[in-house]
Amino acid sequence: MNRSAVAGFKKEKAAFAWSLCVALWFSFCLPLVVLAEVDENGEEEEVPVEMPSDLLEPALRSRSGLGDRLARMISSELRHLELRQSVIVGELENLPQFAMQSVKPVEFGYHANPNRKRPKWVQLDFGREIEPDALALIPVTVQFQGRSVPGYGFPKAFRVDISDDESFATYETLVEYNNEGAEVFRQAPFFVKTPPGMTGRYVRLTVTRLWGSGDGGSGGELLALAELMVLKGTRNLSCRKRVTSRDSVERGALWSRRFVNDGRTPLGIAYSPEISPSFGYSSQASKKVDKKWVQVDLGQEQVIDEVNLIPANPDNFVFDLNTGFPEKFEVQISSDPDFRESVTVASFAPFNFRNPGDNPVTCPVDGVSGRYVRVLVRRQRANGGLTFALAELQVYSGDENVALHKKVSAMDSLERGKWGGRFLVDGYSSRFLLSPLNIWLENLNLRGELIEEWRALDERREALVERAVFLGFRISIAALAAVGLLLVVGMLRSRVKQLKKMESLRNQIASDLHDDIRSNLSSIALLAELGGSELDDPVLARSEFEQIKLTADQTVESMRDIVWLIRPGDESWKDFLRHFRETAARMLKNTDYDFVIEGVEDAGAVPLGFRRDLFLIFKEVLNNTVKHAKASKVEIRLTLERENLSLIIKDNGQGFSEDGEDFRRGNGLFNIRQRAEHLGAEIEVKSGQGEGTMIILSALLP
Numbered sequence: 001m002n003r004s005a006v007a008g009f010k011k012e013k014a015a016f017a018w019s020l021c022v023a024l025w026f027s028f029c030l031p032l033v034v035l036a037e038v039d040e041n042g043e044e045e046e047v048p049v050e051m052p053s054d055l056l057e058p059a060l061r062s063r064s065g066l067g068d069r070l071a072r073m074i075s076s077e078l079r080h081l082e083l084r085q086s087v088i089v090g091e092l093e094n095l096p097q098f099a100m101q102s103v104k105p106v107e108f109g110y111h112a113n114p115n116r117k118r119p120k121w122v123q124l125d126f127g128r129e130i131e132p133d134a135l136a137l138i139p140v141t142v143q144f145q146g147r148s149v150p151g152y153g154f155p156k157a158f159r160v161d162i163s164d165d166e167s168f169a170t171y172e173t174l175v176e177y178n179n180e181g182a183e184v185f186r187q188a189p190f191f192v193k194t195p196p197g198m199t200g201r202y203v204r205l206t207v208t209r210l211w212g213s214g215d216g217g218s219g220g221e222l223l224a225l226a227e228l229m230v231l232k233g234t235r236n237l238s239c240r241k242r243v244t245s246r247d248s249v250e251r252g253a254l255w256s257r258r259f260v261n262d263g264r265t266p267l268g269i270a271y272s273p274e275i276s277p278s279f280g281y282s283s284q285a286s287k288k289v290d291k292k293w294v295q296v297d298l299g300q301e302q303v304i305d306e307v308n309l310i311p312a313n314p315d316n317f318v319f320d321l322n323t324g325f326p327e328k329f330e331v332q333i334s335s336d337p338d339f340r341e342s343v344t345v346a347s348f349a350p351f352n353f354r355n356p357g358d359n360p361v362t363c364p365v366d367g368v369s370g371r372y373v374r375v376l377v378r379r380q381r382a383n384g385g386l387t388f389a390l391a392e393l394q395v396y397s398g399d400e401n402v403a404l405h406k407k408v409s410a411m412d413s414l415e416r417g418k419w420g421g422r423f424l425v426d427g428y429s430s431r432f433l434l435s436p437l438n439i440w441l442e443n444l445n446l447r448g449e450l451i452e453e454w455r456a457l458d459e460r461r462e463a464l465v466e467r468a469v470f471l472g473f474r475i476s477i478a479a480l481a482a483v484g485l486l487l488v489v490g491m492l493r494s495r496v497k498q499l500k501k502m503e504s505l506r507n508q509i510a511s512d513l514h515d516d517i518r519s520n521l522s523s524i525a526l527l528a529e530l531g532g533s534e535l536d537d538p539v540l541a542r543s544e545f546e547q548i549k550l551t552a553d554q555t556v557e558s559m560r561d562i563v564w565l566i567r568p569g570d571e572s573w574k575d576f577l578r579h580f581r582e583t584a585a586r587m588l589k590n591t592d593y594d595f596v597i598e599g600v601e602d603a604g605a606v607p608l609g610f611r612r613d614l615f616l617i618f619k620e621v622l623n624n625t626v627k628h629a630k631a632s633k634v635e636i637r638l639t640l641e642r643e644n645l646s647l648i649i650k651d652n653g654q655g656f657s658e659d660g661e662d663f664r665r666g667n668g669l670f671n672i673r674q675r676a677e678h679l680g681a682e683i684e685v686k687s688g689q690g691e692g693t694m695i696i697l698s699a700l701l702p
Helices: 003-045 066-074 076-092 257-261 421-425 437-533 538-565 573-587 608-629 669-679
Strands: 120-130 134-138 142-144 147-149 157-163 172-178 190-193 200-209 227-232 242-245 271-275 291-311 329-334 343-348 361-378 389-397 407-410 432-434 592-599 633-641 644-651 682-687 693-700
Touching (some): 066 076, 120 257, 172 190, 172 200, 190 437, 227 257, 227 437, 291 329, 291 343, 291 421, 389 421, 573 592, 573 633, 608 644, 608 669, 608 693, 669 682
Parallel strands (some): 592 633
Antiparallel strands (some): 120 242, 134 190, 134 227, 157 200, 291 389, 291 407, 633 644, 644 693, 682 693
């Protein structure tokens, strides 16, 4: 037995020993590791009720654990489930987010009295018959016993009815809702379109199953709600209508039945993702006047149903003490631009109005006619300056904002940068494009449904992972008895495969030797014959013999490369790259070139097959460059990083058209592509007439 065979046998014995150790570890230790990992993740990833609401958004956690990989191999259901979760996360990126954060502990909403009177109900009087298009119930987020609780008090089952009878002796049901599970975190608004044709003056929410202590409360059952909206088109008809209820907790600025339709919610302003190009309108600071105004000309007499004031609230912008939403103001409508005669449709003073923060201020008008709408601001502080700012003024006639892009005039206006009178009616808040209320609520509701689906899928995913881990444990125990036999069989088959591979490689090298050397020797014989027949022409004969010498030199170099390629054993990367440099210097001796090697040259040994294919590709590319490119500059960059190899060869030659036959088959590209395919590499050729040629090869290191 020769030395190389003995070395190969020793390597196979070592490989067998290592494989057996790995198999034993897999059979006994892997399931224990996976189980520990699942237990640990299960404990850490459980969402406690005291987590703040902004951490409840779903996220694709790392799923590269051993248990996940094992389950993914076994269960097609898990793979489909995770694919659906990825799709859900992608859909969420295109939907608005709900903040649901209690920044200021004021005007949370409505809270029923925690007594045992049932059922709990809250009712709105619209003063006239309406035909709603949709309903929305907005959950409330509170700080409760030192923790943030989203969906606090949101009912588990309820019914919304409409009637012309205040006592609801007769009624029609707009919607019924019953959540069979314990919906702990209600972040999204409940939004539903109502059946057409249902009309009435009164709308009542009747709760049949309350939020309980198991949902994060302090014990018992209760009802709380940030807002009850009844929508017609894009408008919320509920705002500031008369409210009655079975009972109510009236606690200062925190809870009141009147807060259930004051237009203020934890959700903020209805918006779309598009960033705003403006901040809005701001008046100039002044201490010499007691009132200021800004107004919009609607262009013609309109029947006005609602006026919305959107507060100015730019990111990273600090107002002075007197700048911001007005504290004392009136909303007036007139047919006269000077407002000599006007109707005041809303009047707010500090004692009955608090700064809305990031919420709109809605002023129902109920059909007053006029062409001009004015916001009149009065001085609040005796010695303070008078100034105010608004992001947008919306005036609705029916379902249309008739103030959009209309003419704005003001007592004075700050016209600087993103501030200006025209920005009061441009359709943007200080941060985003404003969205129709109904579309925004519907998208938020969809967001909530997708999040609930994602969480249900995640619970199922955890169960599948746990089941796969135990299944893998049992399979590994059962397979242990056959591991040794399989390894022996695999080793023998691997040896046969390696021998076949070596035989195939010898045949390939023999073919290279036959094709390359035979071609060159045939050329030498032909040139010698031609040179002998040209003795009467010394110049021509000399040319023929010079060509013989050149072909002979090339043959010697080819023989040297082939001898180097068939040398037994694997060569180090350092020696391999040195041969690359020598080959480039030899073939590009008449061309200016740069050869840059990046990464670690000591990347282990280079197997014979890989060495052969990569070198012949390199040599073929340089040969094509010398013969056809007519280049004056060649750049070569070879990069070794981690498990990847990248080879880029670029010249400034004449190039060729990518549409031509040369690009598909000529200039040795066909051979290059064949060798790259055998190497398992990706190769890209970029060229154009007069633009040079660049060849990029990417391969995994063996």
